[in-house]
Amino acid sequence: MTTPDGPAGDAPATSDAPATSEALEARAAAAQRKAYAPYSKFRVGAAAQMSGQVFEGANVENASYGLTICAERVAVFAAALAGAHRLEAIAVCSDASPPSSPCGACRQVLLEFAPDPAAVTVTAINSLGERRSWTLAELIPDGFSGRELP
Ligand SMILES: [Zn+2]
Numbered sequence: 001m002t003t004p005d006g007p008a009g010d011a012p013a014t015s016d017a018p019a020t021s022e023a024l025e026a027r028a029a030a031a032q033r034k035a036y037a038p039y040s041k042f043r044v045g046a047a048a049q050m051s052g053q054v055f056e057g058a059n060v061e062n063a064s065y066g067l068t069i070c071a072e073r074v075a076v077f078a079a080a081l082a083g084a085h086r087l088e089a090i091a092v093c094s095d096a097s098p099p100s101s102p103c104g105a106c107r108q109v110l111l112e113f114a115p116d117p118a119a120v121t122v123t124a125i126n127s128l129g130e131r132r133s134w135t136l137a138e139l140i141p142d143g144f145s146g147r148e149l150p
Contacts, residue, residue, distance in 0.1 A: 019047075019054050021089070025125050028091040031056035031071065039065065044100075045093045046071035050113065051084035072106040076113060087113040087136075091123045099124035099132050107140040117143070 019027070024047045032045030035058040046057045057075030061068040072092060079085075087110060094100050101124055102110065114120045120136035 019049050019089075021091070021121070021123060024049055024054065024089060024091040025093070025123060025131075027054055027056055028093040028125065029127070031058045031075070032093045034058040035071065036060045039063070039068075043095065044071040046075040046090060048072070048075040048079055048090040049088045050076070050079035051086045052088075053079070053082070053084050055079040055082065055084065070103060070106050072102050073109050076109055080113070085113055086115065087120055089121045089123070091125060093125050093127075095126055097126055097128055097130055099126045099130050101132065101134065101139060104140075107136070108143060110136055111140050111143045111145060 027047035028045045030045065031047060032043050035043035035045060037043045037059055039061050044059045048055050048057070055075045055078040057071045057073065057078060059069065059071045060074065072090060075090070076087070090110065092102060102122065110120070111117060114136050117137040117140065118135050121133060122136055122139055123131060123133045125131050
């Protein structure tokens with residue numbers, strides 16, 4: 001149960017059905033309300049479906065700005081803590097128009113948990129009802145996967 005990656009290290013299957021894209025987007029919008037963004041006022045929520053379960057995240061800022069963490073990474077790290085290591089889809093909600101895509105650091109973290117980046121849908125939404133969508137492979141082509149490591 002403590003293997004670092006792959007299906008053997010995933011959390012046991014639960015009765016949670018995979019979320020629909022609409023449900024995932026609703027969870028991201030709900031998570032946005034939990035953002036701690038007193039400095040930028042740029043509130044972001046994320047909902048990551050990993051190993052069949054949904055994990056929420058919101059950005060958490062700090063007076064030492066560089067310590068701020070994005071919503072996407074909060075969601076993915078919550079999933080990792082629960083033993084869910086296979087990213088299937090993620091939705092991100094902000095107030096940006098058009099909806100903003102994940103930053104470079106988050107794209108790299110998403111890639112870490114995506115055995116098939118072309119099969120992972122990344123959806124960005126906002127409260128205006130605008131939506132953009134990509135595959136993770138489109139957002140981080142030829143990314144560093146760790147397979148290059150010894
Ligand atoms: Zn980010």
